[in-house]
Amino acid sequence: xxxxxLDKELMxxxxxxxxxxxxxxxxxxxxxxxxxxxxxxxxxxxxxxFGGNHAEHDALQKLDKSARGLTMYVSLEPCAHxxxxxxxxxxxxxxxxxxxxxxxxxxxxxxxxSIEKIKRSGIEVEVGLLKEEARALNKRFYVFxxxxxxxxxxxxxxxxxxxxxxxxxxxxxxxxxxSRKENHYTRSICDAILxxxxxxxxDNPNLxxxxxxxxxxxxxxxxDEDLSSLxxxxxxxxxxSSKDLTDNYEKNISFILNDLYKKNIQSLLVExxxxxxxxxxxxxxxxxxxxxxxxxxLGEGLNIFQGKSSIKKNYGLKIVDAKIIGDDVKIIYTRNxx
Ligand SMILES: NC(=O)c1ccc[n+]([C@@H]2O[C@H](COP(=O)([O-])OP(=O)(O)OC[C@H]3O[C@@H](n4cnc5c(N)ncnc54)[C@H](OP(=O)(O)O)[C@@H]3O)[C@@H](O)[C@H]2O)c1
Numbered sequence: 001x002x003x004x005x006l007d008k009e010l011m012x013x014x015x016x017x018x019x020x021x022x023x024x025x026x027x028x029x030x031x032x033x034x035x036x037x038x039x040x041x042x043x044x045x046x047x048x049x050f051g052g053n054h055a056e057h058d059a060l061q062k063l064d065k066s067a068r069g070l071t072m073y074v075s076l077e078p079c080a081h082x083x084x085x086x087x088x089x090x091x092x093x094x095x096x097x098x099x100x101x102x103x104x105x106x107x108x109x110x111x112x113x114s115i116e117k118i119k120r121s122g123i124e125v126e127v128g129l130l131k132e133e134a135r136a137l138n139k140r141f142y143v144f145x146x147x148x149x150x151x152x153x154x155x156x157x158x159x160x161x162x163x164x165x166x167x168x169x170x171x172x173x174x175x176x177x178x179s180r181k182e183n184h185y186t187r188s189i190c191d192a193i194l195x196x197x198x199x200x201x202x203d204n205p206n207l208x209x210x211x212x213x214x215x216x217x218x219x220x221x222x223x224d225e226d227l228s229s230l231x232x233x234x235x236x237x238x239x240x241s242s243k244d245l246t247d248n249y250e251k252n253i254s255f256i257l258n259d260l261y262k263k264n265i266q267s268l269l270v271e272x273x274x275x276x277x278x279x280x281x282x283x284x285x286x287x288x289x290x291x292x293x294x295x296x297x298l299g300e301g302l303n304i305f306q307g308k309s310s311i312k313k314n315y316g317l318k319i320v321d322a323k324i325i326g327d328d329v330k331i332i333y334t335r336n337x338x
Contacts, residue, residue: 010034010041010073011103011130017046017055018075018137023189024049027266029106029138031055034073035063042067054079056088063096071099075134077106077127080114089114092123099124103134107145140267143287149257150268152285153190154277155183156304157292163301164274169202171302175294179328181210186290188213190269192238192260196276197222204230207271216269219260221245221252221276238263249279257285278306281315289317289333292325 017032025031025047033055035043045058053061056078078088078100092100100123106112119125135142140151157175158164165171173180187193188209193216199205200220208215218237220227223245227233238260245252260268270280280286317333 007073007101007129010036010071011075011101012133013041013044014055014073014075015103015130015133015137017044018134021047021049021055022137025052026050026189027141027191027264029076029141031074031076033059033075035059036071036073037067037069038071042070051084054085054088057085057091060091065093065096067096069098070096071101072097073101073129075103075130075137077102077104077112078114078118079106079111080117081111083111087114089117092118092121094121094123097123099126101129102127103129104131107142109145139287144261144266149261149285150191150265151287152257152268152270152280153186153288153290154270154280154286155186155290155292156272156274156277157183157294158304159294159296159298159301161297161299162303162305163298164272164304165202165302166298167301169198169302171203174296175292175328176326179292179294179325179330181212182325182330183290183292184208184210184212187216187269190216190267191265192217192219192267193269193271194219194221194256194276195232195271196220196273197225197227198275199271199273200227200230200232201225202273205232205271207232207235217265219256219268221256250283253279253283253285274302274304274306277304281305282307287335289331291331291333293329293331295327 014032014034018030021030028050032046034041043059043063045055047055056074080087080089100118115125143151156164159174193207207218218232218235220237221240223242240256244255270277316335319331320334321332323330
């Protein structure tokens with residue numbers, strides 16, 4: 001095996017290690033580490049839970065410190081700051097390591113900056129091996145820090161002919177119980193969930209994870225209608241009203257995402273209704289689309305897409321998963337742009 005093939009194999013192993021920490025490390029990134037002596041793997045480690053030891057620290061704890069001339073493979077730049085744990089860059093001893101291979105830099109300005117420091121200590125540093133794979137592992141984290149907004153997932157449940165409600169607003173339930181449970185899980189791994197005022201009023205939804213794990217923070221876009229008697233208002237939602245909003249939906253979305261970023265919301269699930277989801281589709285600011293499709297036809301009602309488009313318009317959507325749930329189908333798209 002040549003050096004590049006070996007490097008790739010070991011970085012793949014570091015990425016596999018990182019996956020073991022998902023979702024327990026959230027909102028931190030998942031990170032894995034492999035230590036190799038040129039002939040064999042001496043130690044592996046990963047970031048196991050939020051606030052716990054980082055991957056490098058975990059791998060170093062299991063290493064015989066008398067070893068020399070080693071290479072460390074790590075899926076994210078070692079941190080340079082002392083936070084809940086020590087700075088990983090201070091743990092990488094130039095007596096022990098001759099080389100470190102890093103898949104991708106850390107976009108979080110508070111933690112980054114270790115590369116130059118490690119180089120100054122005399123260790124050879126290489127950055128960028130399997131960068132795309134490492135970024136995919138922590139896509140929410142990268143969008144949050146690089147684009148300064150939450151990672152946005154749009155979710156809807158529709159009939160085969162694209163309707164999300166009947167004419168009078170009735171929509172319970174289009175999809176089966178298993179599909180709805182699947183979405184409760186998605187709620188439990190998002191920081192916040194957003195709905196428009198019509199959905200809040202007509203559905204009076206719970207918007208929680210139904211006991212699966214933590215509930216997301218509720219966000220409502222509501223221009224001044226009194227909705228205070230609704231279920232979701234018992235959960236102290238973040239409300240965007242006429243004092244924050246203009247009549248330009250795209251500007252409003254940009255304002256809301258910027259404000260949620262400042263509130264440290266790393267991931268946002270947008271659950272409708274049609275006007276709200278269409279606002280995000282038209283603004284182009286979203287990262288993932290979860291479509292649940294049930295074997296039903298309505299012929300008329302509320303169509304998921306409110307607006308004008310054309311067959312030629314390319315939304316940059318790529319299928320990353322399709323799953324049969326009973327007689328429903330769940331399709332997940334991501335956007336090329338991200
Ligand atoms: N099947 C599904 O997946 C699903 C999911 C959720 C809801 N639904 C159904 O969808 C229906 C409601 O959908 P809908 O399209 O009528 O309304 P909606 O999207 O729930 O709410 C739209 C309202 O929210 C506010 N809003 C949303 N985005 C905004 C933006 N970017 N800027 C400013 N204001 C914004 C506006 O309030 P103002 O009018 O106050 O300005 C707008 O009229 C209900 O029947 C519900 O049952 C279906």
